[in-house]
Amino acid sequence: MTAPVVIRFLGGLGEVGRNCTCIEVDGKLLLIDFGLMFPDATMPGVDVILPDTRWLKTRADDVLGLVITHAHEDHVGGVAHFLREFEAPIYGSSLAMAIANSKIEWDRLSHRTSLHVLADNERLKIGPFDIEVIPITHSVPQSFCVLVHTSQGVIVHTGDFKLDQTPVDNRLTNMDRLREIASGSGVRLLMADSTNADSPGHSESExxxxxxxxxxxxxxxxxxxxxxxxxxxxxxxxxxxxxxxxxxxxxxxxxxxxxxxxxxxxxxxxxxxxxxxxxxxxxxxxxxxxxxxxxxxxxxxxxxxxxxxxxxxxxxxxxxxxxxxxxxxxxxxxxxxxxxxxxxxxxxxxxxxxxHDGHELVHTTGHAKREELSVLQSIVKPQWFVPIEGEFRMLQRHADLAIEAGMSEDRVIVVTDGAELTIDEAGVSVTGGIPAPYRFIDGLVDDVSYDVLEQRLSLSQSGFVHISVVVSKERFLVSRPEIATRGWIDQTKSVDILASLEVEVTEALERALDSGVALNDLERLLRRTTGRFVGDRTRRRPPILSTVFIVD
Ligand SMILES: [Zn+2]
Known part of the structure; x- marks a missing residue:
């Protein structure tokens, strides 16, 4: 019995971006791509989003290398972040390696890796991995489709691609090699770009x-x-x-x-x-x-x-x-x-x-549309198929296309980030998962959680109010409340509201102090009084912060 091959997806399945696939052979790991993704309007302050590496770090010693399919940011953009946590050689085209090198040198991480330029159709061994990179057309030069020859058969990872019959550099997709493998040993598993699986027809040639x-x-x-x-x-x-x-x-x-x-x-x-x-x-x-x-x-x-x-x-x-x-x-x-x-x-x-491209043909996509995806299916004739690189609906549409093209439904597997697939004699099956949430990078650190993003969004929508008072231990107000706000109200135009708030808070505090409320409870009382006033007068709900200084 030959050892199984395990594939885990760290990113790119469920979104367009942060592509990263991890293949395990004989207990060793090889990554294909380590890309980044750019934030949308729901992620204020986030610079980039990366594949989550918590699981990978538990296997850091097993990581033998990173193969880059092409020089786009969503495939190569995370190399410097990768090298901060892992030491491993990186492989790819001369362009991809030059782009990677500029990022790695910028971050002074050259000592943690070696860069290896791969030629078109080169086949090489990286530990137990037997890799072949063949030309495929896309919207950046020197894109590779990666073939992994394993004891469980050939795995094809297209990277990003379109099928351009007249590419600008005349470097055509090596269809002959795909045909040769398909008609020889066959392709055990195809993983293919789904970005345009929702678009009918054929992409325009570059x-x-x-x-x-x-x-x-x-x-x-x-x-x-x-x-x-x-x-x-x-x-x-x-x-x-x-x-x-x-x-x-x-x-x-x-x-x-x-x-x-x-x-x-x-x-x-x-x-x-x-x-x-x-x-x-x-x-x-x-x-x-x-x-x-x-x-x-x-x-x-x-x-x-x-x-x-x-x-x-x-x-x-x-x-x-x-x-x-x-x-x-x-x-x-x-x-x-x-x-x-x-x-x-x-x-x-x-x-x-x-x-712009609304009225002139000044742009064409770099990703295969449905007709091209069908052509790929008919040439590769995979035994198993997993759509990759796309939002969930794109993955699903790509899966439907493969089934329409004749694949049996139980051999088309739609999975998302974190999924673990095992290839063995029985076929390809989902055997588990690893954590793969978005890893938000802001500045130098990655500690931005969904809670932090929610707070940032709330602040961006309503600003905040901070109110502070000084109270003596003898239970009287030492000074008038100080009100500071950001983004809630225009303090120069809303003098009346602020004055009324001050009166309201002062009266509430004095009442509370007279009635014997514990000094420790004053901050909560201050927040509640301010919140009620702000809601009544402005119909807005900014976060309220309160501070009570207690002095002798
Ligand atoms: Zn690309």
């Missing part, structure tokens, strides 16, 4: 976006162009710079990650762009508007990124004018729509023309 740029660039000749897109989307950037340069423009990367990524991709030869054509934003005044193409960050409405700063006229180096054309070569990620439309609105008010 190269079709370049044709849009070729068509629309000449119509803006003489005008300055500002184009926002993901800094990691180097194929998009390639297409933008190709058209811009052919139209006689120079390239001005704007935004820290755009400047960094363009430089890294130039050095790695991933971006074909001569340094003669790239200028720093400080040199922009040397050129006429028609000679300028700014490529910038912030297409998702991120508040401190270049595009937001431009739209609010707060950018240090650049002012948008009514003579500019802004192209958003992106699509708002769910949750970012309002921020993105606010930017479009502001730029439009400033008089510039804004082009």
């Amino acid at each position: 190269s079709s976006i370049g044709r849009t740029f070729e068509r629309i660039f000449p119509t803006y000749s003489g005008k300055r162009m500002i184009i926002g897109c993901f800094a990691s989307h180097l194929h998009r950037i390639q297409q933008i710079v190709d058209v811009a340069i052919s139209e006689g423009r120079k390239i001005f990367p704007l935004g820290r990650s755009m400047v960094n990524n363009v430089r890294i991709a130039q050095q790695l030869g991933i971006l074909s762009l001569s340094s003669r054509d790239v200028y720093s934003i400080e040199d922009i005044d040397q050129f006429a508007p028609g000679e300028i193409c700014i490529v910038c960050t912030g297409s998702q409405g991120e508040p401190n990124a270049a595009l937001s700063l431009l739209a609010s006229n707060n950018h240090r180096d650049l002012r948008v004018t009514s003579e500019d054309v802004v192209i958003l070569s992106s699509h708002p990620i769910p949750g970012n729509e309002r921020a993105v439309y606010r930017i479009i609105d502001r730029l439009t008010r400033m008089g510039c023309e804004v082009v």
Whole structure:
């Protein structure tokens, strides 16, 4: 009897982000991806969300490595956090390793890892793990589909993917290898990207976006162009710079990650762009508007990124004018729509023309839609299937698609973060679970709980009131109550309310002191009196804090 293989999901099943899958072979652990996720409006103050590592830490000595599928933040973004807790080598494409290295060096953690660049179709051993990485198309160069050859058969982890027949770099998905395995030993388990499992049809090829740029660039000749897109989307950037340069423009990367990524991709030869054509934003005044193409960050409405700063006229180096054309070569990620439309609105008010994917094909998704997912199923012909990388409804839709494509229902398993699957002679089954809640990082620490988030939300909605008094042991008020508020009321406009509150509290305290209430109970009385007054007068329920100082 051969040993079972165990798979545990630390993130990415139930949300889009913080992808992390852990595979166990012969008591050793290998991770695929350690990504982060960005917070939404219900998580004020949170910087990023990570996979929970409490269980992994109990097995820290067994962690042999981390394989990164591709250079997106939700797959590689957590490497520095990972290395603070674990020492292990990291494997991936040259681009993914360069991006990982910049994060690791920034946090001075290089001594805790070694970075190993993998070539397309490379097969390697990491302890008992027999790994193969094959090219797959996506919206960042050098994406890998990971094959794990085990005693329980071949496990396929797609990473993020789409099936692009005409990728910008001509690096096609290695379908032949998938076909070869499918028709040979077969694929025991497929785990595939579910992000677009809800979207019908087939995604547009990335190269079709370049044709849009070729068509629309000449119509803006003489005008300055500002184009926002993901800094990691180097194929998009390639297409933008190709058209811009052919139209006689120079390239001005704007935004820290755009400047960094363009430089890294130039050095790695991933971006074909001569340094003669790239200028720093400080040199922009040397050129006429028609000679300028700014490529910038912030297409998702991120508040401190270049595009937001431009739209609010707060950018240090650049002012948008009514003579500019802004192209958003992106699509708002769910949750970012309002921020993105606010930017479009502001730029439009400033008089510039804004082009976005609502009226021009200036963006395409990096994730396979239903037709592509069906193609993958028909080629891989997995014996078992687990949808990964998506919110629950996406996982479920992906599972339904596999069943429609002919898989038997009991061989399609929908699980979420924390699930533990075991692959043995009997097949694949859910055999347990590990804790996998969101791990909220705020600043340097991860102690933000759901309770803390609830308090932050409550404070953000109603502010708070703090009231303090000084009482002598002889049971009289030493001074008038001090009232401090934040976010509850405008203290300059609401003098009457505050004065009435002071009177109300003073009278209540004096009554209580006269009637012999214990001094220890005064804080509660103060809170109750203030709360009742605040509720009656303003119909608001801010948290009330009270302090009673007792003096001799
Ligand atoms: Zn991705």
